[in-house]
Amino acid sequence: MVDESRRKFLKTTALVGAGITGLSTKTVKAGPKNILDENRMGVLVDTTVCIGCRKCEWACKTAHDLPTQPLDTYEDRSVFEKMRRPDDKALTVVNEYAARETEQFPLNVKVQCMHCDRPACVSACIVGAISKEENGSVIWDTDKCIGCRYCMVACPFQIPAFEFEKAWHPEIRKCDFCFERTKEGKLPACVEICPMEVLTYGTRKSLIERAHQKISLYPDRYVNHVYGQYEVGGTSWLYLASRDFAELQFPKLGTNPAPGVSEAIQHGIFAYFVPPIALYALLGGVMWINKKKAESNKDKEVHHE
Amino acid sequence: MKKLFLILLISFPFVINGQSKFSTTHSNQNLTCSSCHSCTIPTKENPCIKPCPRESMIRVDQKPEEGPRIIVIDKLRDTDIYAPVKFSHLAHAEMSDMTGGCRTCHHYNPPGNVIGCSDCHEVSRNRTDISKPDLKGAYHQQCMTCHRSWSGKTDCIECHAAKEKADLKPVKAKDEKAKRIHPEIKTPDKITYNTKTDRGKLVTFYHNDHTDLFRLECSQCHSNESCAKCHSQIKKPADLKITFAEQHKKCSNCHETKNNCNTCHSNKETERFNHKVSTGFDLSKFHSKLSCIRCHTTPAKFTGLNKDCVTCHGSWSWDNFNHKITGLVLDELHGELDCESCHKEKSYASPSCGDCHDDKTYPKEKPGKLIKR
Numbered sequence: 001m002v003d004e005s006r007r008k009f010l011k012t013t014a015l016v017g018a019g020i021t022g023l024s025t026k027t028v029k030a031g032p033k034n035i036l037d038e039n040r041m042g043v044l045v046d047t048t049v050c051i052g053c054r055k056c057e058w059a060c061k062t063a064h065d066l067p068t069q070p071l072d073t074y075e076d077r078s079v080f081e082k083m084r085r086p087d088d089k090a091l092t093v094v095n096e097y098a099a100r101e102t103e104q105f106p107l108n109v110k111v112q113c114m115h116c117d118r119p120a121c122v123s124a125c126i127v128g129a130i131s132k133e134e135n136g137s138v139i140w141d142t143d144k145c146i147g148c149r150y151c152m153v154a155c156p157f158q159i160p161a162f163e164f165e166k167a168w169h170p171e172i173r174k175c176d177f178c179f180e181r182t183k184e185g186k187l188p189a190c191v192e193i194c195p196m197e198v199l200t201y202g203t204r205k206s207l208i209e210r211a212h213q214k215i216s217l218y219p220d221r222y223v224n225h226v227y228g229q230y231e232v233g234g235t236s237w238l239y240l241a242s243r244d245f246a247e248l249q250f251p252k253l254g255t256n257p258a259p260g261v262s263e264a265i266q267h268g269i270f271a272y273f274v275p276p277i278a279l280y281a282l283l284g285g286v287m288w289i290n291k292k293k294a295e296s297n298k299d300k301e302v303h304h305e
Numbered sequence: 306m307k308k309l310f311l312i313l314l315i316s317f318p319f320v321i322n323g324q325s326k327f328s329t330t331h332s333n334q335n336l337t338c339s340s341c342h343s344c345t346i347p348t349k350e351n352p353c354i355k356p357c358p359r360e361s362m363i364r365v366d367q368k369p370e371e372g373p374r375i376i377v378i379d380k381l382r383d384t385d386i387y388a389p390v391k392f393s394h395l396a397h398a399e400m401s402d403m404t405g406g407c408r409t410c411h412h413y414n415p416p417g418n419v420i421g422c423s424d425c426h427e428v429s430r431n432r433t434d435i436s437k438p439d440l441k442g443a444y445h446q447q448c449m450t451c452h453r454s455w456s457g458k459t460d461c462i463e464c465h466a467a468k469e470k471a472d473l474k475p476v477k478a479k480d481e482k483a484k485r486i487h488p489e490i491k492t493p494d495k496i497t498y499n500t501k502t503d504r505g506k507l508v509t510f511y512h513n514d515h516t517d518l519f520r521l522e523c524s525q526c527h528s529n530e531s532c533a534k535c536h537s538q539i540k541k542p543a544d545l546k547i548t549f550a551e552q553h554k555k556c557s558n559c560h561e562t563k564n565n566c567n568t569c570h571s572n573k574e575t576e577r578f579n580h581k582v583s584t585g586f587d588l589s590k591f592h593s594k595l596s597c598i599r600c601h602t603t604p605a606k607f608t609g610l611n612k613d614c615v616t617c618h619g620s621w622s623w624d625n626f627n628h629k630i631t632g633l634v635l636d637e638l639h640g641e642l643d644c645e646s647c648h649k650e651k652s653y654a655s656p657s658c659g660d661c662h663d664d665k666t667y668p669k670e671k672p673g674k675l676i677k678r
């Protein structure tokens with residue numbers, strides 16, 4: 001059993017390694033999972049409607065069995081005093097940007113994984129733990145993840161987080177587009193709870209259409225930019241806003257898929273190690289072996305009981 | 306054959322009923338198909354309904370008392386984490402008097418009765434048609450726009466009870482007797498604005514002259530206003546730094562505001578507008594019932610009109626002018642005379658009699674008979 005998965009691991013490492021060293025962004029399409037489905041889903045986030053009630057944060061935690069304060073504590077708006085990022089304890093957070101002189105209300109922006117169409121995290125992962133699913137979600141296989149944090153470095157949106165407390169085998173944490181819920185035909189938890197329907201769930205195609213329809217119906221309300229339509233080759237989560245996205249801490253990204261970028265970074269870091277893939281394999285291998293050891297120890301303990 | 310006919314006859318009403326419930330009233334309305342449909346031949350399968358808001362809205366307006374007094378909004382009872390809202394429809398309808406009536410919320414209405422939110426907005430959020438918000442989104446987008454601007458609060462319990470504490474008893478009968486809830490909005494006669502400019506600090510605005518004399522509808526100036534206009538506890542739209550154009554927007558619909566500052570701005574309070582005093586043309590005689598635009602046909606331009614009658618009444622001449630409309634029927638003798646024999650001025654104001662009569666003056670003596678106009 002252990003042997004078999006070790007073989008599988010080595011095979012994947014070699015495959016991904018070949019992708020990174022030899023091929024370019026096409027690596028994403030290496031596995032059958034990483035093919036973009038025409039009807040993949042997405043979410044359109046209309047930040048002009050959001051009231052910053054943070055119900056989505058609560059729903060996300062509840063749906064993912066993460067510890068949370070009771071719902072009514074979320075009405076406390078003092079959390080907006082500082083900017084927050086999604087982390088291992090909150091897969092999504094809502095930030096607030098002060099109203100400008102001509103505006104009556106502050107602007108609230110929900111942040112989570114963008115579920116890129118050509119995810120940098122997928123190409124960066126040396127064990128092939130992360131994949132782009134048919135329905136648009138970018139999810140990971142906990143059994144495969146070795147906690148190396150390459151995806152964290154690669155992600156242009158700085159999304160993947162790891163459990164800080166655990167130095168050994170920290171588990172990746174990020175928005176999984178509520179994969180388990182959508183599999184059962186339910187809506188993502190945040191989409192379902194949002195009182196304002198800031199978050200519209202639908203096929204990416206229809207969302208883009210709707211986003212442009214909104215812009216043309218209310219040209220005064222929106223800047224003419226659907227963030228995520230083209231950024232890094234397109235993302236499943238798309239944003240509309242009333243001001244330039246750069247002012248809302250959205251990174252200014254080109255239309256090229258990020259994997260190319262991430263490879264450049266990794267190659268840069270390890271410029272003096274030849275060849276870099278050997279190091280990946282070594283590092284990854286050590287981590288993986290340790291993980292397996294720990295797990296089989298745990299298994300043994302269980303068996304002894 | 307007979308059987309077939311019978312089947313057809315029986316099924317006919319159902320076929321008719323299968324059409325949309327609004328269809329019976331469409332024909333009574335002054336409507337074109339393109340008000341709602343984007344294609345020339347809409348079918349049931351592909352009605353090609355235009356996205357909301359449609360360019361030409363069909364509106365139904367009612368008095369606040371004609372609508373329901375209280376509505377329990379419980380369409381989302383099963384899925385919602387909060388209790389249904391008891392919505393004071395009458396109070397809100399009264400408040401909307403200032404903001405444009407029913408259409409403040411019922412922003413689109415097919416012909417017929419005023420329809421509710423759920424007639425268009427789907428209860429289920431998991432849907433294929435995402436061209437408009439689902440019902441929960443529609444409710445909250447509507448409510449929060451005002452409620453937030455009023456109190457700045459977004460707390461759910463402002464409107465909802467927590468589910469376990471909900472009082473879902475039916476609304477009491479005595480509540481049904483509708484009386485006004487919101488006090489009648491009193492319109493001010495005069496408002497003096499203390500502006501920040503050094504080119505005439507004060508703007509004296511005679512509100513009721515604008516509504517009565519110039520016949521402006523409330524909504525011509527007060528559109529898109531909410532409760533916050535009067536009740537705001539946070540920063541009002543009026544406190545926001547706005548551009549010159551935005552600041553003058555309401556006035557510049559009629560007044561030229563870019564150059565002629567002293568039309569409105571002055572260092573002291575100004576008198577009420579009086580057409581005779583300000584322009585020398587007395588409206589009270591023959592023109593008091595006209596709206597401004599009948600004479601001042603170029604919007605926002607009120608100057609440059611000549612006081613001479615022919616400026617507007619260019620076709621009038623001795624042949625076709627019926628003197629009766631002035632309230633004085635000329636006697637036979639005077640009716641024969643040229644207009645200019647008596648009216649020396651182009652304004653055709655008081656006539657002079659001196660050319661022919663040494664001893665007669667107008668209006669002591671009259672060249673005919675006065676009648677009631």
Ligand code: SF4
Nearest residue numbers: 113114116120121155
């Ligand atoms: S946002 Fe980051 S973590 Fe999410 S799919 Fe894209 S690259 Fe991966």
Ligand code: SF4
Nearest residue numbers: 060175177178188190
């Ligand atoms: S889609 Fe699911 S995991 Fe992602 S932010 Fe929403 S609730 Fe959280």
Ligand code: SF4
Nearest residue numbers: 050051053054056194
């Ligand atoms: S639940 Fe909706 S309205 Fe509330 S903060 Fe989240 S996105 Fe914004």
